[in-house]
Amino acid sequence: MRGIAQNPFRDGFNFSVFQNRTLARVAILVTAFVISAASIFYTNNIASQLRERERRFIDLYAKSLEFITNETGNENINLIAQDIIMPNNSIPVIITTSEGQPTSEYRNIEFPNWADTEEKQKEYLRERVAQMAEEHDPVTIEYKGPDGEVFFTQIMYYQNSYLLRQLTIYPYVQLTVIGIFAFVVYLAFNYSRRAEQNKVWVGLAKETAHQLGTPLSSLMAWLDYFRADEDFTHPEVIEELEKDVEKFRIITERFSNIGSEPVLKDESMHGIIQQTVQYLQRRVSSKVKFKVMVQPEELTGKVNRSLFEWVIENLCKNAVDAMGGDGFITIHVFRHEGRIAVDVSDTGKGIPKGKLRAVFRPGFTTKQRGWGLGLTLVKRIVEEYHEGKIFVKQSEVDKGTTFRLLLRP
Ligand SMILES: Nc1ncnc2c1ncn2[C@@H]1O[C@H](COP(=O)(O)OP(=O)(O)OP(=O)(O)O)[C@@H](O)[C@H]1O
Ligand SMILES: [Mg+2]
Known part of the structure; x- marks a missing residue:
């Protein structure tokens, strides 16, 4: 019940959308089968x-x-x-x-x-x-x-007779033609749905970046004002404020990047991941141990820094949640079949077999406070903005999970 109070949509959203979708699929398949068999x-x-x-x-x-x-x-x-x-x-x-x-x-x-x-x-x-x-x-x-x-x-x-021979193959020809037609219609629908989703993502992100921009510049100006003021005798306040403003700037930059064509650059994998991990380590329980292995260490990948950091951050946050704040997170980067593989492994509760693909769907969450958007965003960033791939490489209930990213070198 606590969960519902904290996130009023969670129950309805998670349940009805996915239950209904599976039901609808089964219903369509059964109907199609009955029609084909009858025909x-x-x-x-x-x-x-x-x-x-x-x-x-x-x-x-x-x-x-x-x-x-x-x-x-x-x-x-x-x-x-x-x-x-x-x-x-x-x-x-x-x-x-x-x-x-x-x-x-x-x-x-x-x-x-x-x-x-x-x-x-x-x-x-x-x-x-x-x-x-x-x-x-x-x-x-x-x-x-x-x-x-x-x-x-x-x-x-x-x-x-020719007529009889044709009649015997007729239903198969008919079903094949209908099948191809249905497939084309499905592709067209899917395409238009994706185009619509893209518009919503991009529009919302742009608007958010735009809205955050104003208070951010204002805060930066205030920060400068305090720095310049010699009568202001609390350097620790300025330091904390600087950190928050920096975080605020990073968030704005992420939304701005999601809302536009992001620029990809050759970035040091070790640099980005190490930095993200350091940032996270300060914010999670000390029982969570991070380990970063980049082989070879000078490996670079074509990424948009602020978006890629967001990806790593989301994966690590999920890992921390899955481990209940106690365990090991290993990030292993290496060359793999002409690509760069980034494996993020945890020692958490794992994902049941039947849910391996569902975790990427918008709204799928098992957490009381979750929105089920983290992995959807990660998948979008990796696939749409980096032409990469992300999937669950391995997962075992109560043992742990490994997510694998494949990126362009
Ligand atoms: N490392 C992991 N180990 C076990 N389960 C995971 C892991 N990562 C994701 N999951 C499962 O996938 C679900 C969806 O993850 P996702 O990040 O999309 O949403 P969320 O973390 O629930 O909410 P939020 O929108 O706040 O990120 C999680 O609720 C969890 O059940
Ligand atoms: Mg998440």
């Missing part, structure tokens, strides 16, 4: 009906062929030939001898360009027969003499 099921159902119809048609086709031959002289032959055999212009059919050799009776077979001689066309027909045999059981056509005994058999091989 595939429905088209498959139609396809299997059509397949059944094509099979019956082939049976009928075979029977008609038997009939035509067996009932020579029947005047219905013309009708059968016209209404059943001729209209089959969609199902590929090849009639073979009883030994499986293609005859010249086939329908809806298109020869490829290479099959330019009769021999090659036969070869092609044989290939198709093999394909057809894999797809459907062939139908035997029995030709009978006038006394009813079979004197000749042929085999009819067939394949799904």
Whole structure:
């Protein structure tokens, strides 16, 4: 309850935003899955009906062929030939001898360009027969003499019609197209959301720097006034005031840098980190021990000094919090795959596996007084302003955590 009193948004913010976002994602995924499954099921159902119809048609086709031959002289032959055999212009059919050799009776077979001689066309027909045999059981056509005994058999091989083949792949094509479309829409949304966020960050930071500027110059002027005044006999007041004004100046500079295109310079990693650590050491419990290792010591990185200090400060503050003010913080800087790696390790409570990425999201905090903005800011500074990377290199609950930064040399 104390936490809520101290930070009225924390509970609502942290909980509803992240719970809802995960829920919404799950809901969207489940809906998408159900729609896809239903669509595939429905088209498959139609396809299997059509397949059944094509099979019956082939049976009928075979029977008609038997009939035509067996009932020579029947005047219905013309009708059968016209209404059943001729209209089959969609199902590929090849009639073979009883030994499986293609005859010249086939329908809806298109020869490829290479099959330019009769021999090659036969070869092609044989290939198709093999394909057809894999797809459907062939139908035997029995030709009978006038006394009813079979004197000749042929085999009819067939394949799904073009329509049926298309219908079978249709839902997959459809889902792929919808999927690509959804992905593009998602990217566009994401992009515009980021652009909006950028505007808010930059605008707010600029405004803050601007607002802080006025009292800061005023304070500096007052400081000069006291320094010049020989009657003022409290040098320790001036000293303390100088420190606060300097801190104030640094904060203003940070906001001003976030609000504009920051200038990156070759800076000594050892210098920046050592300075930040010294500053922090004075402000945290003496039970927190810092260790800085820069290898080699003269290593430089392309950074904006005031923003980079802010990054280190935020990471170290989180580390101090995670250790409850008692433990070791190690900052290790070294060359790594053409980049400069900065590992900030602590011996704190660690981050549970499922939260490794969530810690960078705005508003994610486990602290009563936290805003969940520290790491969001760090990630922004590293990725947007330094073209670098930041991630949790390693973390184990109750053992400690290592954050890794990768920067341009
Ligand atoms: N070194 C660490 N060890 C363990 N957990 C950490 C560490 N650093 C960050 N976290 C977790 O990530 C959360 C988010 O950190 P972040 O710095 O963004 O916000 P915060 O520290 O909670 O609040 P603030 O806005 O004041 O920085 C923390 O609340 C904490 O749970
Ligand atoms: Mg923090």
